[in-house]
Amino acid sequence: MRRTGKVPTVVGSARRRVIAVLAGLVLVAGAGLVVYRVFAPGEVFAEPSSGYPAAPTPRPAAVLGTLPAAPLIVDGRLRVVADKRQVRADGPVDSRYLNTPYWSFRRWPAELVGVVAAGTTVVTRWSDGELVGLDARTGRATWRAKGEKPTSPGYAGRRTGAQTVYEPPGLFLAGNTVVVAGATATQAYDATTGAAGWHDPAPCGGPDPAGFTTADNRVAVLRACDTAITLLDAGSGAAAGSIARSAGDLAAEPLDCAAPRSGCAGLRLDQGGHRTAWLFDGQQPRQVGEAAEGSTGPGLAAADAWLVDGLTVRVDGTAVVAANAGDGAARWRHDLAGPDAQVIAVQPGTIHVLTADRDLITLDAATGAERSRIRYTYFAERTNWVPGYTYAVRGFVLTERLAEPAAEDDADYYFDAQPVLLARS
Numbered sequence: 437m438r439r440t441g442k443v444p445t446v447v448g449s450a451r452r453r454v455i456a457v458l459a460g461l462v463l464v465a466g467a468g469l470v471v472y473r474v475f476a477p478g479e480v481f482a483e484p485s486s487g488y489p490a491a492p493t494p495r496p497a498a499v500l501g502t503l504p505a506a507p508l509i510v511d512g513r514l515r516v517v518a519d520k521r522q523v524r525a526d527g528p529v530d531s532r533y534l535n536t537p538y539w540s541f542r543r544w545p546a547e548l549v550g551v552v553a554a555g556t557t558v559v560t561r562w563s564d565g566e567l568v569g570l571d572a573r574t575g576r577a578t579w580r581a582k583g584e585k586p587t588s589p590g591y592a593g594r595r596t597g598a599q600t601v602y603e604p605p606g607l608f609l610a611g612n613t614v615v616v617a618g619a620t621a622t623q624a625y626d627a628t629t630g631a632a633g634w635h636d637p638a639p640c641g642g643p644d645p646a647g648f649t650t651a652d653n654r655v656a657v658l659r660a661c662d663t664a665i666t667l668l669d670a671g672s673g674a675a676a677g678s679i680a681r682s683a684g685d686l687a688a689e690p691l692d693c694a695a696p697r698s699g700c701a702g703l704r705l706d707q708g709g710h711r712t713a714w715l716f717d718g719q720q721p722r723q724v725g726e727a728a729e730g731s732t733g734p735g736l737a738a739a740d741a742w743l744v745d746g747l748t749v750r751v752d753g754t755a756v757v758a759a760n761a762g763d764g765a766a767r768w769r770h771d772l773a774g775p776d777a778q779v780i781a782v783q784p785g786t787i788h789v790l791t792a793d794r795d796l797i798t799l800d801a802a803t804g805a806e807r808s809r810i811r812y813t814y815f816a817e818r819t820n821w822v823p824g825y826t827y828a829v830r831g832f833v834l835t836e837r838l839a840e841p842a843a844e845d846d847a848d849y850y851f852d853a854q855p856v857l858l859a860r861s
Contacts, residue, residue, distance in 0.1 A: 478544060479542065479543050479544075480540075480542040480544075481539075481540070481575065481576065481577070482524075482539060482540040482541075482575070483539060483574065483575060484538050484539050484574060484575060486538065488513065488527075488573055489513045489514060489526075489527025489529070490528060491528075491529075492512075492528055492529050492530040494831075495860050496808075496860075497798065497809075497810050497859070497860055497861050498810055498859065498860055499810060499812065499857060499858070499859045500530050500531075500532050500858045500860060501531070501533055501814065502532075502856060502857055502858065503515075503533070503834075503854060503856040503858055504534055504854050504855070504856070505517035505518070505519075505534060505595075505596050505597050506593075506596040506598035506602065506827065506834060506836055507601070507834065508552075508601040508602075508696075509529055509829050509830060509832065510525070510556070510558060511553075511555070511572050512830055513528065514526070514529070515529055515531075515534075516558055517534070518548050518551050518593050518601050519548065519597060520548065520591040520593075521543060521544050521545075521546070521547055521548060521591070522540055522541065522542040523540070523541050523551055523558065524537040524538075524539065524540035524541070525537060525540070525558075525572065525575065526538050529830075529832065530832075530858075530860065538575070539574065539575025540575065541560070541570055541577070543562055543566070543568075546562040546563050546564040547562065547563040547590030547591040548562060548590075548591050548600060549561045549562060549586050549588060549591065549600070549604060549605065549607070550601075550604020550606070550607035551600060551601045552604065552607055552608070552609050552695070552696075552698065553572065553609075553695070554609055554611075554627035554628075555612070555627070555628075556571060556572040557570070557572065557578070557627050557628060558570040558572050559607075559609075559614050559627060561583070561586070561606075561607050561616065563585070563586060563588075563589070563590040563591070564585060565582055565584055565586070566581075566582060566583070567581040567583045567625065568580050569627065569629075578628075578629075578630075579629055579630030580630060581625055581632065583616045583623060584616065584618030584619070584623065585618075586606055586618065586644050587618075587619050587642075587643050587644050588606075588643070588644050592605075594846055594849065595846045595849075595855075596836055596850070596856060598824065598825040598856075599825070601696070602696045602825050602827055603696060603697065603825075604696075605644040606618060606645065606647070608647055608649045608697060609649060609695060609698040609699070610649035610650075610655055610670030610698065610699075611670060612626065612627045612628060613625070613627065613670045614626075615647070615649065615655050615657075615670065617644065617657045618638075618644065619638065619641045619642055619643065619644065619645075620637065620638050621635055621636060621637050622635075622636040622638065622655070622657050622668070623635050624655075624673060633671075633673070634668075634672060634673025635673070636657075636673050639659070639662065640659060640660070640661035642660055642661070645657050645658055645659045646658040646688055647697070648688075648690035648697040648698065649670060649697070649698045649699060649700065650667070650699070650700055650701070650716040651694065651699045651700060651716060652716060653669070653670040653671065654667040654669060654670060654676050654716065655668045655669075655670050656668075656703075658688050660686075664678045664679060664680050664681055665678060665679040665680075665688075667679075667721070676719075677720045677721055678720075679703075679705070679714060679721050681705070681707060685707070685708060686705060686706070686707050687705070687707075688703060688704070688705055688706075689703070689705075690702070690703055691703060691742065692743040692782065695829075696827070700716070701715065701717070701746075702715050702716065702724075702736065702743045702761065703721070704737060704739075704741075706739075711737040711738075711739065712737055713735070713737040713741075713761075715761060715762065717762075722762075724737075724761055724762055724763075724764075734748050734749070734750040734752065734758075734764075735748065735759075735764055736748045736761050740779070742779050743761055743782075744782035744784075744785075744786075744787060744801050745784065745785060745801050745802070746761050746762070747759065747761055747767060747801060748760070748761045748764070749779060749782070749787055750779065751777050751778055751779060751789070754773075754774060754775050755769050755770060755771045755772055756769070756770040756777070756787070756789055756799060757769050757770075758801075758804060767804075768803060768804035769804065770799055770804040770805075770806070772791065772797075773791070774791065774792060774793070775792065776791075776792035777789050777791045777797075778790055778823075780823050780826045780835065781828035781833060782801070782828065783828040783829060783831075784801075785800065785801050785802065786799070786800070786801055786807070786831075787799040787801050788826070788828055788833055788861060790812065790823060790835075793819065794811065794812045794821075795809055795811060796810050796812035796833065796859060796861070797809045798861040807861070808861055810859065810861075812835070812857065812859065814854075814857065817852075821839060821851040822837070822839070822841055823836070823837065823838070824836035824837065824855075828861075831860055831861055832858065832859070832860055832861070833857075833860075834856055834858050834859075835856065835857045835859075836850075836855055836856050837850070837851035837852075837855045838850060838855070839852075
């Protein structure tokens with residue numbers, strides 16, 4: 437009886453060991469499953485956990501805060517920022533910090549190449565050629581299209597994502613048309629549905645071309661092999677004007693754009709040091725840029741000239757001067773307190789000037805009158821920074837601050853951990 441009584445004890449101990457081993461195997465297998473689900477190719481969507489952010493209420497001009505990333509303002513309510521494999525949104529627009537994402541969309545292993553926004557649709561382009569349209573209000577994908585794979589290696593936005601949202605390669609908007617320019621062709625899509633539209637084969641290969649769209653819904657794609665810059669109608673793809681160009685290197689700078697490189701009213705070209713300027717105010721682009729005879733007004737072809745509401749604006753010594761872009765006739769002059777100021781952004785009816793001691797002056801474009809002047813720093817921060825990308829829209833100004841623009845390492849390249857200034861002008 438005693439022996440019999442000991443046998444169950446031995447069997448029970450063995451059974452517990454077997455169960456423990458099996459449980460360990462299950463845990464290991466489960467861990468492997470988790471690793472696979474996190475790192476396997478795929479997509480991750482984080483849906484909104486709160487209500488749609490409200491539109492900001494008007495406030496006096498002031499620096500509102502600093503951000504670690506450079507946002508694209510969408511629908512006047514969201515800030516959309518880019519990362520290597522993710523696009524995410526937060527709000528409200530005037531929040532002094534980058535908040536917990538309202539929504540986020542992540543793909544892997546593809547990298548984010550560009551972001552544009554048409555109304556409440558956020559269009560993302562990825563290194564595998566995939567285009568994904570996201571509803572800004574929910575973050576959900578509403579359409580997908582397989583576009584040409586970009587020749588650029590992938591994400592190029594560095595730490596702030598500024599280039600990805602403010603200068604995405606080969607990705608433009610013309611009204612409700614998304615235009616993707618690749619090495620072999622230019623393809624149009626409907627921004628709301630993703631439906632493919634016109635297709636324009638490229639005359640040559642090469643890297644991703646530069647380009648822009650105009651305020652009257654034309655598209656320009658600049659390729660090294662082109663003998664002229666051809667404008668296409670954004671709705672049909674038909675030829676809609678051209679600009680002659682000479683052989684050799686060509687640098688193109690779109691001017692007075694409603695969004696980054698989209699809805700632009702003018703263009704400045706630099707061909708081997710010879711600069712010309714053009715306005716898109718008729719069927720054929722009109723060359724301008726020279727000051728009128730006997731006028732002190734600035735010409736649009738000058739490297740530091742800006743275009744806003746049909747005016748050419750630039751800093752001349754210790755003053756901001758404006759002239760008619762078409763004929764160079766002087767319009768107004770606004771004297772500044774000192775030298776070395778620079779225009780850093782324009783938006784409809786408004787000019788933003790950064791002084792040497794880091795004041796942000798906002799001028800009325802029509803009259804040159806000063807609307808506001810604020811200290812363009814956050815509390816007692818240092819002022820020895822260099823402006824990088826500046827984005828101005830809906831009365832907001834965002835400036836990327838750099839410490840050493842030539843640095844390869846982000847720690848040396850950016851001014852600090854929160855390099856983007858957010859201000860209301």
